[in-house]
Amino acid sequence: MINALKLSDGFRRNFVREVILPLMAILLLTFAGAGMGLFWGTSLTNNEARDQQQRMIEASFAQSLSEHLRQLRSLTRWSPLADQLALAHPDQSWLTQNVGGWLYDMFDHQLVILLDRDNQLVNVWRNGQPVPDKRVGPYLHEMLQSPLVLSSDVAAGPADRADFVRIGQRAAALAVGDISSTKQAGRYRLVSIKFLDDGYLRNLSDRSQLRQLHFSDTEPAGKTKARYLLNSQQGNPVGYLSWQPDKPGAQMLRTIGPSTLLSVMLITLLCLFMVRRIWTSSLKLSQSLLQLGASEAQAQHLAFHDVLTGLPNRSLVEDRLTQALALAGRHDQRVALLLLDLDRFKNINDTYGHHAGDEMIMEVARRLNDIVRASDTVGRIGGDEFIIVMPDVENIGQVQSLANRIIARLSEPYQWVGSELWVGVSVGLALAPKDGIDRLELMRKADIALYEAKNHGRGQYRQFEKVMDESLRTRQQMAADLRQALVKWDGLAVWYQPLMDISGQRVVGLEALLRWHHAERGDVSPGDFIAIAEETGMIIPLGEWVLREACKTALRLPDIVVAVNVSPVQFRASNFVERIVEIVREEGADPTQMELEITEGVLIEDEHEARNSIIALREAGFRIALDDFGTGYSSLNYLSTFPVDKIKIDRSFTQSLGVAQNSTAIVESVVRLGHAMGLTVTAEGVETEGQKNALADAGCNQLQGYLFSHAVPFEEIEKMV
Ligand code: C2E
Numbered sequence: 153m154i155n156a157l158k159l160s161d162g163f164r165r166n167f168v169r170e171v172i173l174p175l176m177a178i179l180l181l182t183f184a185g186a187g188m189g190l191f192w193g194t195s196l197t198n199n200e201a202r203d204q205q206q207r208m209i210e211a212s213f214a215q216s217l218s219e220h221l222r223q224l225r226s227l228t229r230w231s232p233l234a235d236q237l238a239l240a241h242p243d244q245s246w247l248t249q250n251v252g253g254w255l256y257d258m259f260d261h262q263l264v265i266l267l268d269r270d271n272q273l274v275n276v277w278r279n280g281q282p283v284p285d286k287r288v289g290p291y292l293h294e295m296l297q298s299p300l301v302l303s304s305d306v307a308a309g310p311a312d313r314a315d316f317v318r319i320g321q322r323a324a325a326l327a328v329g330d331i332s333s334t335k336q337a338g339r340y341r342l343v344s345i346k347f348l349d350d351g352y353l354r355n356l357s358d359r360s361q362l363r364q365l366h367f368s369d370t371e372p373a374g375k376t377k378a379r380y381l382l383n384s385q386q387g388n389p390v391g392y393l394s395w396q397p398d399k400p401g402a403q404m405l406r407t408i409g410p411s412t413l414l415s416v417m418l419i420t421l422l423c424l425f426m427v428r429r430i431w432t433s434s435l436k437l438s439q440s441l442l443q444l445g446a447s448e449a450q451a452q453h454l455a456f457h458d459v460l461t462g463l464p465n466r467s468l469v470e471d472r473l474t475q476a477l478a479l480a481g482r483h484d485q486r487v488a489l490l491l492l493d494l495d496r497f498k499n500i501n502d503t504y505g506h507h508a509g510d511e512m513i514m515e516v517a518r519r520l521n522d523i524v525r526a527s528d529t530v531g532r533i534g535g536d537e538f539i540i541v542m543p544d545v546e547n548i549g550q551v552q553s554l555a556n557r558i559i560a561r562l563s564e565p566y567q568w569v570g571s572e573l574w575v576g577v578s579v580g581l582a583l584a585p586k587d588g589i590d591r592l593e594l595m596r597k598a599d600i601a602l603y604e605a606k607n608h609g610r611g612q613y614r615q616f617e618k619v620m621d622e623s624l625r626t627r628q629q630m631a632a633d634l635r636q637a638l639v640k641w642d643g644l645a646v647w648y649q650p651l652m653d654i655s656g657q658r659v660v661g662l663e664a665l666l667r668w669h670h671a672e673r674g675d676v677s678p679g680d681f682i683a684i685a686e687e688t689g690m691i692i693p694l695g696e697w698v699l700r701e702a703c704k705t706a707l708r709l710p711d712i713v714v715a716v717n718v719s720p721v722q723f724r725a726s727n728f729v730e731r732i733v734e735i736v737r738e739e740g741a742d743p744t745q746m747e748l749e750i751t752e753g754v755l756i757e758d759e760h761e762a763r764n765s766i767i768a769l770r771e772a773g774f775r776i777a778l779d780d781f782g783t784g785y786s787s788l789n790y791l792s793t794f795p796v797d798k799i800k801i802d803r804s805f806t807q808s809l810g811v812a813q814n815s816t817a818i819v820e821s822v823v824r825l826g827h828a829m830g831l832t833v834t835a836e837g838v839e840t841e842g843q844k845n846a847l848a849d850a851g852c853n854q855l856q857g858y859l860f861s862h863a864v865p866f867e868e869i870e871k872m873v
Pocket residue numbers: 649664665666667677678679682695698716717718719749779780803836837838839856857858859862863
């Protein structure tokens with residue numbers, strides 16, 4: 153959850169930085185550029201239009217001025233007028249009709265003035281009508297005296313001119329034309345005035361196609377209108393023209409504006425949508441990448457750690473060991489390797505269930521972790537096998553003390569649903585570079601040491617020694633040879649050692665003992681090869697074979713009980729009881745004539761199961777003897793729990809008779825106890841008459857030993873019987 157939050161926070165920041173900000177910048181730039189372009193285009197178009205309109209109006213004014221002049225000229229160059237004026241008394245009504253009236257009617261010349269050679273007013277017409285007394289306002293009067301009107305150079309011939317002028321408060325277009333056709337009339341001059349009134353402007357407006365054309369004396373206020381300062385040709389301001397400018401740019405903006413806005417909105421929306429999609433898809437991507445990373449890390453962890461304890465697994469420990477060895481090689485240091493195997497852990501699993509077993513393994517892991525140094529590596533490499541790599545070992549005492557602490561700590565009780573469980577541990581240790589500098593070599597040697605520790609009674613540690621390796625090699629060779637012997641049934645034989653009655657005179661039973669004659673080594677002691685057969689599982693076919701042989705012997709000697717040794721390995725095999733019963737039946741022997749010798753080892757492993765097997769075998773008719781009695785730790789306890797028929801006092805007791813103090817007393821008490829429980833008591837290893845007598849005195853029932861006979865082939869026993 154926290155991870156997810158962190159992710160989305162960092163992710164969000166990243167996303168904003170890498171996607172949203174650049175996108176916003178692009179959008180802003182694009183829009184700003186488009187907006188500026190639009191604005192610029194609009195104002196450019198507008199300005200151009202305004203300039204054009206201005207040019208148009210200038211042209212219109214110029215044109216109207218020149219028209220004005222042309223209209224005037226149509227009179228000044230008209231000879232009948234000159235002729236008329238040449239008369240001593242020109243016809244006034246003719247003049248009105250053809251000059252003032254005509255100009256007004258035809259061309260709207262509002263004020264027409266005829267001046268004589270002395271610039272005296274001859275006639276004045278206003279709106280086509282003669283003005284009585286030729287009265288003109290003072291401003292007009294002033295105007296008529298102005299250079300514009302007077303400046304004509306008479307000598308140079310007639311000259312026409314026109315201009316815009318101000319007459320008092322009014323602006324007007326003024327044209328002057330000399331009437332020149334006759335010498336007498338040459339000095340007459342016609343002045344025409346058109347006021348820039350609405351009519352004039354309308355005319356202008358029609359021509360220039362400008363809307364709302366206005367004339368004002370002062371600069372018009374307001375910015376919406378276009379304006380034009382009308383100047384006279386002398387450069388005197390005449391007045392302002394203002395009009396409603398055509399704004400094609402604005403028009404264009406109005407047309408394309410909404411669609412542009414719409415597309416801006418659309419693009420923005422599209423971008424938002426895209427951002428959303430990119431957001432979700434990259435969020436998904438980053439999440440799945442994260443998940444991938446997590447599961448990769450998890451897989452990585454799983455690949456190198458034990459699931460139950462979380463300890464490094466074999467491959468990780470091997471890796472660490474390799475590293476430690478490489479480092480030690482360079483810095484001249486020592487590395488210790490400890491292999492641990494829990495003793496009788498299988499019991500816990502079988503008796504209390506796997507759950508208890510798992511709990512115990514976890515607790516063992518915890519305890520180990522508590523004991524070791526931080527630089528050490530504790531790993532689990534098998535069901536109840538652990539490994540410790542100690543780099544940088546200063547002295548062997550350090551390793552030994554660790555091994556001792558491990559053994560002590562692990563053998564403390566474990567709590568399991570209210571009850572206390574115990575387990576032991578065997579430790580094998582090897583040291584680099586003494587025992588090798590190669591990982592595999594070191595592992596192998598620690599393993600040998602562990603095997604030795606287990607073989608020497610468990611609950612202890614063993615340090616690797618060269619001899620161990622040699623004995624291991626021998627054992628391996630012997631195992632191979634034994635397998636060969638088993639395949640060909642070559643060199644194997646069953647010999648028999650007699651059991652005598654207490655007088656030592658009569659053979660009452662036989663113990664079948666396996667013999668192996670090795671082609672090179674000669675006779676191999678069962679003490680050596682039985683262990684190998686047990687380790688390799690070969691004891692099962694071997695034991696069955698011995699039993700078959702014993703059955704045959706029993707059939708030949710019907711009065712004698714034949715005893716067969718049963719290894720704990722055989723005993724624990726799942727269908728052990730059925731196999732025994734079946735073999736004896738197949739051989740046609742009588743189970744009551746057969747005796748099975750078991751050791752305490754059988755009982756210790758699984759009391760409950762062992763008890764059931766013993767009961768089943770006894771029910772099938774077999775006799776059960778407890779072999780090597782007195783060598784284990786709680787023999788007397790077992791006697792009360794397991795229903796056996798015989799105890800065989802171990803030869804170490806027999807041979808201590810008369811040597812160790814109170815050995816006689818011990819034997820006597822064992823015999824008494826056996827008898828009290830209704831058991832036959834046999835003594836093994838009787839080698840002397842003294843032992844024989846002492847045993848007889850103690851009350852033993854049967855005797856066995858070299859004093860009577862070694863184990864011999866069947867033919868010899870047959871003779872003895
Ligand atoms: P065990 O069952 O205690 O067998 C008795 C051993 O004591 C035999 O050694 C026997 O030769 C030896 N012995 C007999 N009398 C004397 C004596 O007066 N003095 C001395 N010092 N020893 C005596 P062996 O034949 O070497 O067998 C050793 C062990 O091998 C046996 O001990 C038995 O545990 C095992 N073994 C032998 N044959 C078989 C077999 O067929 N199956 C199984 N499972 N174990 C066998």
